[in-house]
Amino acid sequence: xxxxxxxxxxxxxxxxxxxxxxxxxxxxxxxxxxxxxxxxxxxxxxxxxxxxxxxxxxxxxxxxxxxxxxxxxxxxxxxxxxxxxxxxxxxxxxxxxxxxxxxxxxxxxxxxxxxxxxxxxxxxxxxxxxxxxxxxxxxxxxxxxxxxxxxxxxxxxxxxxxxxxxxxxxxxxxxxxxxxxxxxxxxxxxxxxxxxxxxxxxxxxxxxxxxxxxxxxxxxxxxxxxxxxxxxxxxxxxxxxxxxxxxxxxxxxxxxxxxxxxxxxxxxxxxxxxxxxxxxxxxxxxxxxxxxxxxxxxxxxxxxxxxxxxxxxxxxxxxxxxxxxxxxxxxxxxxxxxxxxxxxxxxxxxxxxxxxxxxxxxxxxxxxxxxxxxxxxxxxxxxxxxxxxxxxxxx
Numbered sequence: 001x002x003x004x005x006x007x008x009x010x011x012x013x014x015x016x017x018x019x020x021x022x023x024x025x026x027x028x029x030x031x032x033x034x035x036x037x038x039x040x041x042x043x044x045x046x047x048x049x050x051x052x053x054x055x056x057x058x059x060x061x062x063x064x065x066x067x068x069x070x071x072x073x074x075x076x077x078x079x080x081x082x083x084x085x086x087x088x089x090x091x092x093x094x095x096x097x098x099x100x101x102x103x104x105x106x107x108x109x110x111x112x113x114x115x116x117x118x119x120x121x122x123x124x125x126x127x128x129x130x131x132x133x134x135x136x137x138x139x140x141x142x143x144x145x146x147x148x149x150x151x152x153x154x155x156x157x158x159x160x161x162x163x164x165x166x167x168x169x170x171x172x173x174x175x176x177x178x179x180x181x182x183x184x185x186x187x188x189x190x191x192x193x194x195x196x197x198x199x200x201x202x203x204x205x206x207x208x209x210x211x212x213x214x215x216x217x218x219x220x221x222x223x224x225x226x227x228x229x230x231x232x233x234x235x236x237x238x239x240x241x242x243x244x245x246x247x248x249x250x251x252x253x254x255x256x257x258x259x260x261x262x263x264x265x266x267x268x269x270x271x272x273x274x275x276x277x278x279x280x281x282x283x284x285x286x287x288x289x290x291x292x293x294x295x296x297x298x299x300x301x302x303x304x305x306x307x308x309x310x311x312x313x314x315x316x317x318x319x320x321x322x323x324x325x326x327x328x329x330x331x332x333x334x335x336x337x338x339x340x341x342x343x344x345x346x347x348x349x350x351x352x353x354x355x356x357x358x359x360x361x362x363x364x365x366x367x368x369x370x371x372x373x374x375x376x377x378x379x380x381x382x383x384x385x386x387x388x389x390x391x392x393x394x395x
Contacts, residue, residue, distance in 0.1 A: 005205055005215055006119060008222040009135055009198050010110045015229050015239065016194050017058040022243050023187040029054070040083055040092070041166040043074060045154045047096035048103075052150050055104025056111060057191070063104070064353045067097045068360050088163025090363040095161075095345075095372060099153040101353045102342055103380075107146040109138040114313060118338040121317055122331065129331045135202035145339075145387045152379050160372040186238055190228070197221050293336055293389045297381035300340035305350045305377075309341040336388050343380040346373030 029050060038046070047067065054063040071093040078089050105112035109119070119133050158166055201221065205214045229239045296316070303312045316337045320330055344350030347370065348358035358364055 005201065005218045006109065006133075006135065008218050009202075010116075012194055012198070012222055012225050013057075013108075013110045015226065015244065016190060017062075018244050019187050019190060019229060019239055020057055021062065022239065025187055039166065040078060040089075040164050041154075041158055044092055044096045044157055047071075047093060048100040048153050048157075049150050051097045051100030052104035052107075052146055053100075055101045056107045056146070060101035060105060060112075060353050061356060063101045064097055064356050068357065071097060071357075071361060084164035086363050087365040087368070088161060090361055091365045091368045091372075092157055092161045092164050094357050094361050094364050095157055095369065096153075098351075098354055098357050099157070099345055099376065100150065102344060102351055103146055103149045103153060105342055106149070106339055107139070107142045109133060109135050109142070111142075112342050114309060114338050114341045117310060117313055118334060121314070122334065125321060127321070127331055127334070128328070134205070136199040137202075139199065141387065141392050145384070148387075149380055149383060152383060153376060156376045156379055157372060160375050161368055190225075190238075194225065197225075290385065290389045293333065293385040294382055296333060297336050297340045297385040298378065300337045301343045301377045301381045302346075304341050304344045305346045305373075309344065309351075313337055313341050332388050332392060335392060336385055339384045339388070340381055343377060343384065345376040345380070346370055 047070070051060075051063050051067055054066065071090075074093055075086075075089050078084060079086060083089070084092075105115070109115050121127075122133065201214060201218045204217070205211055208214045230237050230241070230244075300312060300316060317334055320333050320337075342351075344354065348354050348366075350373075358369070
């Protein structure tokens with residue numbers, strides 16, 4: 001029942017992301033946030049925070065595409081004012097968007113494909129407590145975790161990247177913003193209604209004795225939500241069928257599809273099983289301490305810099321499921337793995353967002369990216385381990 005409800009909420013979330021893009025809400029936010037005098041340090045903070053915020057609602061690849069023009073314009077302004085060298089400024093601004101886009105998906109259970117893999121795997125394998133993966137409770141700890149990682153990402157970038165005069169104040173520069181569209185107000189109302197309803201229905205699914213009734217209510221809300229978007233005329237619908245597919249990063253989806261197919265083939269031909277055996281040799285014997293959580297987070301984070309995060313995720317899932325020391329901590333440990341899979345900050349091939357931004361911007365320093373990414377990997381892995389061990393496990 002819980003998984004069927006999540007599937008319906010995912011459909012609503014997808015349509016909502018289409019509406020936000022049609023209303024050009026990301027561009028509106030960009031135009032409002034950057035019309036002021038900023039230090040490079042504050043500019044980096046705004047970019048990390050904005051990319052994380054947008055990635056909660058829209059695909060992170062679309063977020064990156066939206067913010068790349070901002071990086072180009074900001075870089076030009078900072079270079080003209082001699083606030084840093086080309087490689088340092090480009091790397092700082094680009095990594096701001098990469099870090100924020102990768103972090104933002106942690107806030108919601110429907111935020112990243114890795115979260116969906118967790119839900120599907122735990123349901124199919126009947127992992128104890130898999131019913132605790134809910135939309136409402138995930139937001140309770142997911143939003144604070146995302147906010148914490150945004151601040152840590154900002155601090156890591158400022159600390160690790162030299163060549164930028166962080167304290168020198170730059171002249172104000174304006175990001176050209178689009179005119180306000182009439183669908184902007186409707187987009188805000190639909191966003192608010194979705195999150196209020198999703199949280200309420202998710203909580204009701206957990207508390208109600210008759211879960212079928214709650215699932216029926218969720219289906220009714222989904223039908224009403226879809227009708228309000230694509231069926232109701234004002235005199236035209238908020239979304240058309242063309243809007244639902246316009247702007248989708250098809251190349252990114254193709255890459256994801258290839259990764260999924262490779263992951264399936266890896267399971268069929270025993271690659272995941274062999275990877276699980278190799279991972280088992282790297283895991284500690286006891287898994288009931290924070291140090292074990294931290295080690296698993298670090299192992300996942302650094303491994304996904306070079307291998308498919310889906311294969312790494314499933315291999316570690318299989319390893320932990322068979323590990324005698326997992327016990328009642330199994331769900332929490334698998335959550336650590338899932339969150340750490342999205343913390344791929346170090347290499348251009350680690351995530352689609354990394355490759356997209358790295359490929360689109362000339363002048364990025366690979367050495368700076370590797371160094372800052374390694375630091376951020378450690379910071380994020382330890383933060384995730386602490387959040388799951390001390391906070392999520394108490395739910």
